[in-house]
Amino acid sequence: MARRPLIAGNWKMNGLTADGVALATALAARIRENPPAADLLVCPPATLVDRVARAVEGSGLAVGGQDCHGERSGAHTGDIAAAMLKDLGAGYVIVGHSERRTDHGETSAQVRAKAAAAHAAGLVAIVCLGETEAERDGGRTLAVVEAQFGGSLPEGATPENTVIAYEPVWAIGTGRTPTTAEVAEVHRTIRDLAEKALGSAAAARLRILYGGSMKPSNAKELLALTDVDGGLIGGASLKAEDFWAIAESAR
Numbered sequence: 001m002a003r004r005p006l007i008a009g010n011w012k013m014n015g016l017t018a019d020g021v022a023l024a025t026a027l028a029a030r031i032r033e034n035p036p037a038a039d040l041l042v043c044p045p046a047t048l049v050d051r052v053a054r055a056v057e058g059s060g061l062a063v064g065g066q067d068c069h070g071e072r073s074g075a076h077t078g079d080i081a082a083a084m085l086k087d088l089g090a091g092y093v094i095v096g097h098s099e100r101r102t103d104h105g106e107t108s109a110q111v112r113a114k115a116a117a118a119h120a121a122g123l124v125a126i127v128c129l130g131e132t133e134a135e136r137d138g139g140r141t142l143a144v145v146e147a148q149f150g151g152s153l154p155e156g157a158t159p160e161n162t163v164i165a166y167e168p169v170w171a172i173g174t175g176r177t178p179t180t181a182e183v184a185e186v187h188r189t190i191r192d193l194a195e196k197a198l199g200s201a202a203a204a205r206l207r208i209l210y211g212g213s214m215k216p217s218n219a220k221e222l223l224a225l226t227d228v229d230g231g232l233i234g235g236a237s238l239k240a241e242d243f244w245a246i247a248e249s250a251r
């Protein structure tokens with residue numbers, strides 16, 4: 001089953017209006033000139049979702065949030081509901097990124113609620129999972145991924161409303177990546193878990209992204225793996241040239 005790759009940029013806590021809009025506009029222009037063989041998505045900080053979505057409207061570049069609350073509305077100072085992102089033009093939201101799990105103590109149960117809230121608002125949830133270095137060194141990678149997958153995926157998840165991103169914590173922002181054999185093993189495991197949870201037809205359509213120090217020089221090799229259906233890119237998504245080169249690697 002052919003899955004159209006998704007190349008997603010997670011800008012994290014980077015960018016003010018001028019540079020964020022310029023970056024998104026540059027990507028939108030490239031897409032118009034030379035449509036890629038992948039879906040392209042940028043996830044700016046929440047403060048820029050509106051401006052970026054307006055700047056790229058109609059270009060084919062999708063826009064997403066980096067987090068949402070698990071409830072639809074209410075007394076949650078500083079939080080953002082999935083419907084608010086949707087209202088600004090977002091089509092996706094990242095949930096359960098390891099930086100959220102670490103910095104904000106988010107549990108898989110909370111991630112599951114966030115993904116369910118995203119679905120209810122009509123957003124595609126990009127559910128992140130991945131092991132720490134100590135967990136990999138302890139031989140627990142597959143067990144950790146299995147537990148996070150089981151705990152973070154809500155009822156009603158489908159390949160249309162959900163994307164999985166495997167991001168080994170120790171590979172994020174470090175320049176280090178697992179070997180292609182290690183990435184292939186984890187992605188195969190996630191596909192197997194999806195088969196059990198969603199059935200084989202749905203699992204075959206589910207997009208599973210790799211994230212963690214993906215860059216132009218290693219993207220082709222990673223994206224060529226059978227069960228790698230795109231990338232979730234941090235640092236290299238902040239430069240139009242690098243992000244575009246990664247998108248081109250998905251051809």
Ligand code: 13P
Nearest residue numbers: 010172173212213234235
């Ligand atoms: P880097 O590409 O900077 O390693 O970040 C990956 C990531 O966390 C994307 O969500």
